[in-house]
Amino acid sequence: MGSLSRRTLLAAGAGSLTACGSNTGRGGGSSGPRLSHWYHQYGEAGTERAVQRYAAAFGKAHVTVQWRPGNYDQQTAAALLTDSGPDVFEVNGPTLDQIQGGQVADLTGLLAGVRDDFNPAVLAPKTHDGRVWAIPQVIDTQLLYYRKSLLADAGVEPPTTLDALVDAARALTDSRTKGLFLGNDGGAGVLGGTPLYAAGLRLVTDDGEVGFDDPEAARTLGKLHRLYADKSLLLGAPADWSDPSAFLQGLTAMQWSGLWALPRVTEELGDDFGVLPFPRDGGHGRPSVPVGAYGAAVSTRSAHRAVAEEYVKWLWVEHTDYQQDFALSYGFHIPARRSLAEKAARLRKGPAADVVRFTTDHGYAQPLLWTPAAQTAYQDALSRIIRHGASPEGELRSVVRKVSAELARVRNAGKPKKTS
Known part of the structure; x- marks a missing residue:
């Protein structure tokens, strides 16, 4: 939210x-x-x-x-x-x-x-x-929902790499159903830094520098344009990525959405769905799970x-009883304390248990130094890459310069001013 x-x-x-x-x-x-x-x-x-x-x-x-x-x-x-x-x-x-x-x-x-x-x-x-x-x-997270029956009918395995996701989305696209829904903007708004973490990179390093000034970043983000160019992405859905309606109505075989959608998906699809983290990319990549x-x-x-x-x-x-109540009695979230998440009955089996495991093993949150200015520069570039096929290398060079300047400003703001 x-x-x-x-x-x-x-x-x-x-x-x-x-x-x-x-x-x-x-x-x-x-x-x-x-x-x-x-x-x-x-x-x-x-x-x-x-x-x-x-x-x-x-x-x-x-x-x-x-x-x-x-x-x-x-x-x-x-x-x-x-x-x-x-x-x-x-x-x-x-x-x-x-x-x-x-x-x-x-x-x-x-x-x-x-x-x-x-x-x-x-x-x-x-x-x-x-x-x-x-x-x-409490913790909220995003994940990839996939329809088991649609993947099985197409002979597609649940994708565990970004290349496999691109191929799966293409194979699952037909005249009635698109392979993947990442939001009506093609994914720039919701994905953010998630693909970078999947490539083994970061938004900001521990010492406050740009964490994606790496050729691997351009290669990974370029693959997102392939999804758009292949016409594998659902665009213009009646509801955006946070609502699972497109997935439930069969408009898409796979959808990126939030943990909050899981109870409704379970109610309507039973066990005909699975969940995955954003798939890894490259030799140093790992699955990526954004949390907030x-x-x-x-x-x-x-x-x-x-x-x-x-x-x-x-x-x-x-008051761990209040924490459990707040997380699971009114919506569907993960308690912030790991011991509570592990023993919560609603999180101990099926896709919910998978999400808890993904979050524990692969979760990342936006770093404190990632300011709105840095986010805007990066997200605007990501949109141009996905929708317009802009050069990932060129876009990222510009973003790295802007974000480097912003990070320097933030770091210096916290230093005491010298007196003459």
């Missing part, structure tokens, strides 16, 4: 969900100071009532839940600069600017003794300089910061 949903967040990698309403809920019987807790507007029925129920059970403060429609990230960023903002807030990041600007509290101590139990792929983008700035809540997670952060402007941090620990570290 991006600022409105975990689905858009992943598509940025990465539309939005329907509204749940906009109410507030306060811990009725609680004593102590008053805290405000902001959430973005979820689409799953029951989610808002659930977080109100959690807040009401916290005995050390009156916690008011605010369900925030609209551009949540923009609202939050502005509110953090004032004294009227939230004490606790849900966040995609936080952003490096918020961390370096001292707007969010260091929550590293809240994970003492359990840090290793949190999925490292979603904890990484909430970590800077070894410190944790938000506590992940909203987290809980604490504003440093909170008048009751210590209690706010205690509340976050109580809710997202200690």
